[in-house]
Amino acid sequence: MCKYLKSIFNFYYTGFTHMTVGRGLWIMIIIKLFIIFVILKMFFFPDTLAKQSRERHCTPAEAVRRNILEQSNDIN
Amino acid sequence: MIDLVTAVDWSRAQFALTAMYHWLFVPLTIGLSLIVAIMETAYYRTGRAEWKRLTRFWMTVFAINFACGVATGIILEFEFGTNWSNYSWFVGDIFGAPLAIEGLFAFFLESTFVAVMFFGWDRVSARFHLLSTWLVALGVILSALWILVANAWMQNPAGMVFSPDEMRNEMVDFWAIVLNPVAINKFLHAVFSGWALGAAFVLGVSGWMLWRKRSQQGAMKSVRVATWVGLAGMVLTLWTGDGSAVQVARTQPMKLAAMEGMYEGSRGADLIAIGTVTERADRKTVPADNGLTVKIPGGLSLLATHSVDAFVPGINDIIDGISINAAGDTVRGLSYAEKIRLGQVAKQALESYTAAREAGNMEKADSALTVFRSHYPYFGYGFLKSPEQAIPPVALTFYSFRVMVVMGGFLLLAFLCGLFVLWRRRGSVGNIADKVPAWLCWVFMLAIPAAWLSSQAGWVVAEVGRQPWAIQDILPVTAAISDIPVTSVRTTFWIFAILFTGLLIAEISILLRYIGRESKKGI
Numbered sequence: 279m280c281k282y283l284k285s286i287f288n289f290y291y292t293g294f295t296h297m298t299v300g301r302g303l304w305i306m307i308i309i310k311l312f313i314i315f316v317i318l319k320m321f322f323f324p325d326t327l328a329k330q331s332r333e334r335h336c337t338p339a340e341a342v343r344r345n346i347l348e349q350s351n352d353i354n
Numbered sequence: 355m356i357d358l359v360t361a362v363d364w365s366r367a368q369f370a371l372t373a374m375y376h377w378l379f380v381p382l383t384i385g386l387s388l389i390v391a392i393m394e395t396a397y398y399r400t401g402r403a404e405w406k407r408l409t410r411f412w413m414t415v416f417a418i419n420f421a422c423g424v425a426t427g428i429i430l431e432f433e434f435g436t437n438w439s440n441y442s443w444f445v446g447d448i449f450g451a452p453l454a455i456e457g458l459f460a461f462f463l464e465s466t467f468v469a470v471m472f473f474g475w476d477r478v479s480a481r482f483h484l485l486s487t488w489l490v491a492l493g494v495i496l497s498a499l500w501i502l503v504a505n506a507w508m509q510n511p512a513g514m515v516f517s518p519d520e521m522r523n524e525m526v527d528f529w530a531i532v533l534n535p536v537a538i539n540k541f542l543h544a545v546f547s548g549w550a551l552g553a554a555f556v557l558g559v560s561g562w563m564l565w566r567k568r569s570q571q572g573a574m575k576s577v578r579v580a581t582w583v584g585l586a587g588m589v590l591t592l593w594t595g596d597g598s599a600v601q602v603a604r605t606q607p608m609k610l611a612a613m614e615g616m617y618e619g620s621r622g623a624d625l626i627a628i629g630t631v632t633e634r635a636d637r638k639t640v641p642a643d644n645g646l647t648v649k650i651p652g653g654l655s656l657l658a659t660h661s662v663d664a665f666v667p668g669i670n671d672i673i674d675g676i677s678i679n680a681a682g683d684t685v686r687g688l689s690y691a692e693k694i695r696l697g698q699v700a701k702q703a704l705e706s707y708t709a710a711r712e713a714g715n716m717e718k719a720d721s722a723l724t725v726f727r728s729h730y731p732y733f734g735y736g737f738l739k740s741p742e743q744a745i746p747p748v749a750l751t752f753y754s755f756r757v758m759v760v761m762g763g764f765l766l767l768a769f770l771c772g773l774f775v776l777w778r779r780r781g782s783v784g785n786i787a788d789k790v791p792a793w794l795c796w797v798f799m800l801a802i803p804a805a806w807l808s809s810q811a812g813w814v815v816a817e818v819g820r821q822p823w824a825i826q827d828i829l830p831v832t833a834a835i836s837d838i839p840v841t842s843v844r845t846t847f848w849i850f851a852i853l854f855t856g857l858l859i860a861e862i863s864i865l866l867r868y869i870g871r872e873s874k875k876g877i
Contacts, residue, residue, distance in 0.1 A: 293473025299414055299868060300472065303421035306860060313853065314425055322846050323432040326439040326836040339521040342443045346521070346833050347705060 362835050364843040365437040368850060370817070372429050374810055375854040379423025379861075381809050384498060384545060385552010385587070386416040387491035391484075392579055398484045408572055410475075411877040412556065413487075414868060417472060422861035427501075429850065437843060441824050441834035446522030448514055448531060449504050456500035464493035498548070499541050506537035508825050509816070510605045516730055518707055518723065536605060539597045540816075546590035547809055553584030554765055554805035557772055561798025563873050564790050572877035574779070577798070581772030588766045596657070600682075602819075603658035603666065606826065607677050608744065609819035611669045612751040614654055615641050619668035619676065625653025631752050638669075639748035669748075673741045688732075690741035693827075697736025700729035734828045743830075746821040754814035761808035768801035 297304070330341040390413050397405035431453075434442040442449075470478060470486035478486070507513075513530030514523040525531065557580040563573035602610045615631045616623065617638055629647035633639050641647055652662030658678065659666070665684045667676045675689040688696070703726035710718035738744055771794055778789070820826060824834035 289473060289477065290469065292477075293469065296473075299864075300417060302864070303418060307421050307424060310857065311425055314428060318429065318846075318849070319432055322842070322849065323436045325435050326437075326838060327435070327443055330439075330837070338443055339519070342440050342521045343704075343708060345440045345837060346444070346829075347701065 361437075361838060361840045361843060362831050364840055364847060365433070365835055365838075366831060368437065368843055368847040369430065369433055371847065371850055371854070372426070372433060373817075374813070375850075375858070376423070376426045376430065377810065377813060378806065378858065379419055379426060380498065381544070381548035381551040381805075382419050382555055383416070383423060383494050384548030385550070385555065385583070386412060386419065387487075387494045387552075388549055389552055389556055389579055389583055390416055391487045391491045392583065394484050394487045396579075398480055404572065404575065407877050408575055411572070411872055412576070413471065414872075415559075415865065417468075418861060418864050418868065420468070422857055422864075426854070426857070437836055437838060438824070438834050439836040441829065443522055444829055444834070445507075445825065446514075446517075446520070447525050448507055448523050451525060451528065452500040452503045452531070456497055459496065464490055464497065467493065495545055498544055502541045502544055503532055503534070503537045506534050506540045507531055508823075509540070509820060510534055510536040510601075511825055511828060516727075516733075518704055518726060519711075536601055539594055539601055543591060543594040543598055543812075546587050546594055547812065549587030550584050550591055550765060550769075551587075551805040551809055553580040553587055554768065554801040556580035557584060557768060557798045558800070558802035559869055561795040561801075562869075565792055565795035565799070566873070567788075568873040569877045570788070573873075574775075577772050578776055581769055581776060584765070584769040585773065588762070588769060591762070599657045600660065603678050604680055604682070606820055607667055607672050608669065608746065609751070609815075610654075610658060611667065611672060612746045612748045612819050613755045613815060615639055615748050615752050616654070616666070616668040617670045619666050619671040621655070621665045622652045622663050623654035623658075623666040624649040624651055625657060626650075626756075627653070628756070631749050633749075639752070641752075669745055673744070690735070690738075690744055693732045693735040694738050694741065696729050696732040697734060697738070699736075700726055700733045701736040703729060704733075731827060734823060734825070734830050734833075737830045737833050738822070743822060746819050751815055751819040754811040754818065757811035758808050758815060761804040761811065764804045765801055765808060768797050768804070771797050 294300075294304075327338045327341055330345070331338050334341060334344070336344075390409060393405055393409040393412060396402075397409055434449075467486040467489040470483065471490055474483050474486060511523075512534045513525060513527035515526050516523050531537070556576050560573040560576040560580065563569050564577075599610070611617075611619075614623075614626060617640060626641055627648045627650050629649075630642045630644065631639050632642040632644075654666050655664040656662045658664065659682050661682075664682070665678075667678065667684070673690045675687045675692070677685060677687055679685045703722045707719050707722035707726055710716070710722055735744070775790055775794065822830040822832065824831045
């Protein structure tokens with residue numbers, strides 16, 4: 279089992295260390311994932327429903343019920 | 355009270371921007387993965403080094419695209435949670451299940467075997483490496499399947515029941531969702547058009563190499579694979595496109611009418627091949643009568659029903675309740691005014707149910723629930739003020755459809771040109787690549803923008819043409835939107851525009867540098 283895991287590790291380790299074009303691509307992927315998950319998700323994309331549920335002291339279902347029935351009445 | 359209409363518009367624009375950027379990468383991944391697998395199969399069968407060089411070259415191009423595209427779709431899920439939270443909750447596990455399967459199965463299949471594909475040369479057996487390459491191509495397609503199943507459910511909801519207590523749709527029949535005819539057609543159409551787009555990309559890059567007299571032997575081999583994959587992709591795309599038109603005529607007739615700017619239906623309805631639309635004094639957008647219109651007699655009837663004499667309802671007919679049923683017959687059903695009334699009954703019944711349940715009056719709650727369930731198919735219409743609000747943006751749908759068709763036609767022409775080049779090559783002596791004229795190289799190169807324009811325009815038709823619905827007939831976008839300030843949506847819109855444009859510039863520059871360098875060395 280240990281030998282098997284070691285061979286998998288070596289497979290990826292050698293693969294990553296021998297990359298040429300791929301190295302730049304991985305740097306790009308890591309930067310992109312950081313921007314998406316750390317900056318965008320944390321600062322710009324809150325869970326609206328969870329926030330509304332907390333503020334209104336109700337369940338998400340109740341928040342959606344109010345949003346859908348009241349919000350649309352406002353528009354109409 | 356925030357300006358919800360503007361928030362809806364900005365949220366839609368943001369979702370469109372994100373989805374369109376994401377879709378720049380996806381079809382190329384679908385198409386290139388197949389082409390790479392075919393090239394590696396040729397190497398495996400013949401053992402010839404040039405096939406291996408070609409496989410590795412296009413595999414690296416695939417990797418660049420994969421790296422740039424990976425995770426761009428996740429932002430769509432962020433937008434669901436922030437901008438479309440009502441919708442996200444409302445769709446319930448209908449979306450959750452396919453997306454979870456996509457994440458668990460398809461993504462891991464891709465990720466695992468992508469590693470073998472790139473790191474495994476000379477480290478695993480040739481047979482296992484080839485299998486890995488084909489499994490990556492399969493994984494890419496399976497990823498697309500689950501996303502398109504979710505999208506098709508929005509276009510044609512099936513296999514669910516709405517829970518008024520949980521305020522969400524609950525899956526009751528998984529297979530009805532997966533085998534939804536719209537899902538099957540949409541999936542096949544997207545995959546086959548992805549093959550055509552990938553082939554157009556390979557053809558275009560090869561055309562550039564032939565034009566610059568670089569790696570001509572490799573370029574000609576690539577033209578050969580791209581031409582056959584592209585032709586197969588185009589024929590199958592046309593076939594599934596035909597199926598889509600018939601389905602749209604039955605499930606979303608308003609979309610079909612908007613595609614033609616047709617307000618009054620007719621028997622033997624013509625299809626506008628070339629034309630423009632104009633807005634009349636009554637604010638209806640109709641085909642312009644400027645002498646530039648070219649029509650195919652009976653073409654629309656043929657497209658919608660496979661019969662040149664059949665009746666195709668226009669926008670006004672659909673509003674009056676005339677439609678085409680599942681058997682393809684013209685039937686009179688409920689008018690939109692009636693549907694709006696029934697939708698309002700459904701909304702009131704839901705409010706009554708909630709109030710009665712809170713008051714502990716279960717008898718009244720049961721009665722309200724019965725009314726709600728019988729009116730639920732019209733629930734979304736209860737949010738509309740007038741039947742006219744159910745008409746999608748005609749001009750954008752009209753032009754997008756024509757862009758899709760015209761660019762698709764150009765692609766077919768480019769692949770036929772590829773076939774012509776291959777035909778000329780048969781039996782000839784010497785390097786036929788030298789005899790490919792410059793204009794033909796340019797036709798190949800122009801296939802690249804044509805493929806993306808066609809693919810993007812197709813999605814615009816599919817999504818703009820079904821407005822105002824987030825879920826067909828059940829939830830309009832005005833009810834699906836979160837109660838969020840428009841300024842935050844506007845801010846993130848511009849952040850995305852900058853981020854994605856940067857990503858696109860990065861991909862194109864990395865690709866150009868790599869292709870330029872390798873083509874000089876010889877592929």
